[in-house]
Amino acid sequence: MIRARKTPKLITITILIILVACNLRAPFTGAGALINTISCEFSLSPGMSGLLTTIPLLAFAAVSPLVVPLAERIGAGRLLFASSLVLGAGICIRSLLGGIGVFAGTVIIGAAIAVGNVLLPAIIKSKFPQKIEMMTSLYTVVMQIVSAVSTAASVPLSIAFGWKAALGIWLVTVACAAVVCFVCKSLRLSRTYDDSLGEGERTGQNDNAGSGKAGTIRRNAAPGSIYRSKMTWWVTLYMGVQSMMFYSFIAWLSPMLQTKGYSDVVSGYLLSVYVIMGMAGSAMLPFIMKKNKDQSVTGILLGALYLAGMVCMLLAGYFAALIAGILLCGFCSGTCVSFSMALFGLHTSNGQSASRLSAVAQSAGYLVAAIGPVALGKLFDLTASWIVPLSILVMAAVFLIVAGHVVGREEIIDRL
Numbered sequence: 001m002i003r004a005r006k007t008p009k010l011i012t013i014t015i016l017i018i019l020v021a022c023n024l025r026a027p028f029t030g031a032g033a034l035i036n037t038i039s040c041e042f043s044l045s046p047g048m049s050g051l052l053t054t055i056p057l058l059a060f061a062a063v064s065p066l067v068v069p070l071a072e073r074i075g076a077g078r079l080l081f082a083s084s085l086v087l088g089a090g091i092c093i094r095s096l097l098g099g100i101g102v103f104a105g106t107v108i109i110g111a112a113i114a115v116g117n118v119l120l121p122a123i124i125k126s127k128f129p130q131k132i133e134m135m136t137s138l139y140t141v142v143m144q145i146v147s148a149v150s151t152a153a154s155v156p157l158s159i160a161f162g163w164k165a166a167l168g169i170w171l172v173t174v175a176c177a178a179v180v181c182f183v184c185k186s187l188r189l190s191r192t193y194d195d196s197l198g199e200g201e202r203t204g205q206n207d208n209a210g211s212g213k214a215g216t217i218r219r220n221a222a223p224g225s226i227y228r229s230k231m232t233w234w235v236t237l238y239m240g241v242q243s244m245m246f247y248s249f250i251a252w253l254s255p256m257l258q259t260k261g262y263s264d265v266v267s268g269y270l271l272s273v274y275v276i277m278g279m280a281g282s283a284m285l286p287f288i289m290k291k292n293k294d295q296s297v298t299g300i301l302l303g304a305l306y307l308a309g310m311v312c313m314l315l316a317g318y319f320a321a322l323i324a325g326i327l328l329c330g331f332c333s334g335t336c337v338s339f340s341m342a343l344f345g346l347h348t349s350n351g352q353s354a355s356r357l358s359a360v361a362q363s364a365g366y367l368v369a370a371i372g373p374v375a376l377g378k379l380f381d382l383t384a385s386w387i388v389p390l391s392i393l394v395m396a397a398v399f400l401i402v403a404g405h406v407v408g409r410e411e412i413i414d415r416l
Contacts, residue, residue, distance in 0.1 A: 013184060032151060042098075061364070239368075277330025280334065310390065
């Protein structure tokens with residue numbers, strides 16, 4: 001039986017998780033609503049503007065593999081504290097050092113956020129082994145709520161105080177997180193996965209028992225069995241394509257709406273509607289998966305809904321079609337990212353293997369995702385129309401239908 005830990009310490013760690021989650025998306029999603037303003041000030045092309053959204057994804061992919069070794073060396077609390085300081089520095093550099101500072105600050109922001117991306121699931125696994133689903137849901141919802149606030153508030157704050165202040169306001173949440181990280185600086189991850197296994201796992205229950213996949217834990221499964229599996233790469237592509245679609249919307253939905261005659265304020269609010277629908281999708285996915293015993297059905301359904309939303313976006317000359325497209329695509333952005341995260345557990349037999357699959361899928365997946373904003377910006381630059389970029393996203397939705405069918409199959413990839 002896992003030893004009980006002091007409640008005050010767990011409360012402090014919970015507060016830490018919530019505050020770090022506040023900073024995982026808001027510092028750069030708010031920039032999506034202001035991308036036209038920033039581009040005009042520094043005379044950036046659409047392709048260069050899209051790079052501002054792509055840079056954090058490249059930083060996620062580059063820094064993620066380094067986080068766990070560093071955390072094991074200096075402690076998760078100290079690393080989170082250091083990353084909070086770096087994040088604050090990146091926000092200051094982006095707002096204060098001109099055109100070069102915008103790009104340099106965005107690089108630093110992406111690198112700092114990557115630390116939280118990796119460590120929060122690891123901390124939850126280590127400190128809340130019996131409440132992984134609840135705690136993961138908590139920090140995901142917090143992250144999405146604050147991201148929605150960021151996209152909705154950026155334009156009004158920019159009108160009132162300027163875009164630099166609108167993006168710099170996130171120093172407040174960063175400072176709060178840094179204080180709690182300092183309090184928790186002695187926090188360390190469990191040295192072995194055995195330390196963080198729940199009682200069910202210790203007695204030989206499969207991580208996926210709730211999905212009807214019982215079996216004995218294989219703690220010593222060869223890492224190569226994951227990399228040799230075709231399913232690993234299907235999961236990675238699914239993760240990458242759905243991420244590409246999400247970040248492309250974050251980067252270009254507001255500018256696209258502005259080219260159709262909507263004001264900056266209205267475009268910003270519609271972007272926030274997209275993000276809010278993502279929260280609803282994340283909340284609904286467990287019910288959808290529970291209803292569908294075959295998760296291939298879930299994958300196909302989500303892809304089909306995404307395709308319907310993208311077709312509506314192509315017909316966005318009609319206001320009703322535009323709203324339907326934003327609602328459907330927003331909902332699917334949330335369900336698809338949550339489905340991606342669920343796949344790490346569905347296709348592995350223990351936490352160690354799930355961690356390996358997660359590392360592969362997120363590192364390579366974010367590289368795939370990074371292509372979207374820049375490529376769509378270049379296409380708009382060349383064609384002066386959003387028809388071609390939206391057509392690319394329609395094809396991406398078709399791919400999600402096919403990939404969703406494959407990744408939804410019952411297959412444990414680390415069994416020898």
